[in-house]
Amino acid sequence: MGDTVRVHYTGTLTDGTEFDSSLEHEPLEVTIGSGQVIRGFETALVGMAEGETKSAILQAAEAYGAHDPQNVHSVKRAGIPDAIDLEIGTVFEAEDSNGNEIRLQVLEFSDRSVTFDANHPLAGRTLTFELNLIEFVC
Numbered sequence: 001m002g003d004t005v006r007v008h009y010t011g012t013l014t015d016g017t018e019f020d021s022s023l024e025h026e027p028l029e030v031t032i033g034s035g036q037v038i039r040g041f042e043t044a045l046v047g048m049a050e051g052e053t054k055s056a057i058l059q060a061a062e063a064y065g066a067h068d069p070q071n072v073h074s075v076k077r078a079g080i081p082d083a084i085d086l087e088i089g090t091v092f093e094a095e096d097s098n099g100n101e102i103r104l105q106v107l108e109f110s111d112r113s114v115t116f117d118a119n120h121p122l123a124g125r126t127l128t129f130e131l132n133l134i135e136f137v138c
Contacts, residue, residue, distance in 0.1 A: 004031045004137040005045060010130045019122065027134045038063050041129060048133040058127045067124030072107065074115045086114060 006027040011020040022028050030036050032045060040062030048054065060066050080086065090106045104116040 002031065002033055004029060005048075006030075006134040006137060007045060008132040008134060009041075012128045012130075014126050014128070019127075029137060040127075041131075044129065044131055045133065048131070050133060050135055053130070053132045056129045056131060058129065060124050060126065063125070063127045064120040064123045067119050071118040072115065073118065074113045077109065077112050077114055080114055092116075 006029050008022045008027045009020075010018060010023060012018050028037075030042065030045065032042060036042075038058070040056065040058035043062070044054065044056035044058075084092075086106055086109045088106055088108060092104045092106075094102055094104050096102050102118050103120075104118055105121065107115045107117050109115065
């Protein structure tokens with residue numbers, strides 16, 4: 001714990017869809033135990049050797065958690081400015097009541113209401129990461 005490593009990764013869903021990768025960029029630098037990345041990703045790095053490659057399958061609890069139905073909210077359409085063009089799947093940035101930035105995705109809308117999902121888009125999903133530990137950073 002406490003080691004800083006540089007790692008290349010590719011993340012995929014169970015159907016093989018790639019959702020993220022570092023291969024087109026510099027390797028990700030992570031300090032083990034710092035909470036910079038999701039728990040399962042960090043745990044998978046522990047014990048790896050420089051140059052080692054491995055696959056890690058993360059259940060939702062080790063990644064972005066379960067999809068929480070309490071994070072799905074409907075609001076009156078009148079509360080959304082007319083200038084905002086609503087489409088299913090559109091993502092908005094907003095602030096919660098504590099001033100924290102949150103991401104809201106439009107699930108459905110009508111003339112009367114808009115339903116948003118504040119869950120992480122990967123919540124409830126099993127994720128696979130192909131990891132390649134490039135080096136330990138001194």
